[in-house]
Amino acid sequence: MSETVELFEVGPRDGLQNEKALISAQDKIALVNLLSTAGFTRIEVASFVSPKWVPQMATSAEVLAGIARAPSVSYAALTPNMRGFDGAMSARADEVAIFGSASEGFSKANINASIADSLERFAPVAAAAKAHGIPVRGYISCTINCPYDGPTSPEQSARIAKALHDMGCYELSLGDTTGHAYPDEITAMLRAVKAAAPKAKLAGHYHDTSGRALANIEASLAEGVRVFDTSIGGLGGCPYAPGALGNVATESVAARLETLGYTTNLNPAVLERAAKMALGLRGKGQGDV
Template sequence: MSDSVEIFEVGPRDGLQNEARLIPVAEKIALVDLLGQAGFKRIEVASFVSPKWVPQMAQSGAVLAGIRRVPGVSYAALTPNLKGFQAAVAAGADEVAIFGSASEGFSRANINASVAESLERFGLVTEAARQAGLVVRGYVSCAMDCPYDGPVAPEAVVRVVAALLEMGCYEVSVADTLGRASPEAVDAMLHAVTEAFGAARLAAHFHDTGGGALENISVALARGIRVFDAAVGGLGGCPYAPGAKGNVATEAVAAHLAALGYETGLDRAVLAEAAQLARAMRLGDAKLL
């Protein structure tokens, strides 16, 4: 097993999207610019969804236009459909992401479509991305539990991961959207998906509602997962998953991995500074230079 693990920073998108305070563009740009100094290979900074449903992401184009891009860093944007993809391309996103669900209830609540309908939409996005020369990452929400349907069978996750990989996603991140999954449930799901596809093209995305995200990361490491999504300062939550709290904090994941002997390549001093800024943004007292 590799002793190197990548943390995919999602704070500027998945972290900020659920904040009650509307974060100014300048603050979002400042956070992304600071994170760019930490050593990440990939940072998810924007989401081109309807501002009616996710108002926090309404100025994603301005964020992508304003950041100082660091060579070697891929700045990603979430795109639910072809319209969102076209907006992301126009804004200069380096890569895009599509987000499906393993449960019907969450799929309908989150994007107003069945799982099958969502996959059909995503096929249009991945084909457009192929033609544009952009890579596409996939997410599978509610990979263990759904706030509407209850426990999710691992076989349902396998079906959605298979569809996303088949349509061209270079990597698929399976998510504990509620942040309450037990280690046993995580292990059962990852056993199924790694048996079907191996671990090289998989990532894991843990929210920390129940305080078990780091333990679940250890479970995923044992299954061969070497990419984890995290949000600096523990920002986040999902507007369509009632009760879900923030993503697992990037700085906590980096410390946990270091304690286990894994190398992330991240500057933990910069991470600590970014976490402080993220917390200040949440409270509305960020002081920007």
């Protein structure tokens, strides 16, 4: 039997958050509803951050309230602080995520806090999630390099990974935020993280700026990683990482994994329709299904 690799769909949040033209809650709901039929077990749909900084996510509560929830899917939301966590709970998010950085420059640009301050801010969120029986996931940005600070050492990424794992994150999503990493750099980072937090469940979150995301996924597979964050249609990027383009496309990763002999349990026809819809939301396609 083929080994299964899970793709965590982040398009409705990470894919759309950087779009300048506001997308209606109804269009986001339609995209999530279609993705919910593709075979995913986790879809990230919302972010409870200040709409002042991320206007596209201002409708997050409306989206979570309006989607047709599939019983087999966990619907996730980003929660940078307790206010965000409370919003996610009110909107009935199934799980939440906290998002830190392995570089000081990006931490300050992204969430206006040092790494140390960000970890202090996340601790009560993780504790509250545990008290509510809500899974909490940890994102780590700039695990390879930073647009402000330059290269990130594997040991620094490992230190942050251990801190979030010790805080109670059930999974750590390790990000190549700028999308410039090479496979050997991914390998070195993963080995450092596995040594520092050997019991942690790891996921790869690789942007495709330099066209190496698929190669970096293959390097991660060799290190035992079996979860990858992907965005339908390759939408995304980060407003605080200048020059970083989109996430790696879900449909491309699914196809490559099948070629390599892995199973994703995803429906390629639905992925194709969802990619067309997602690209249509930003004016690159017809947007029909």
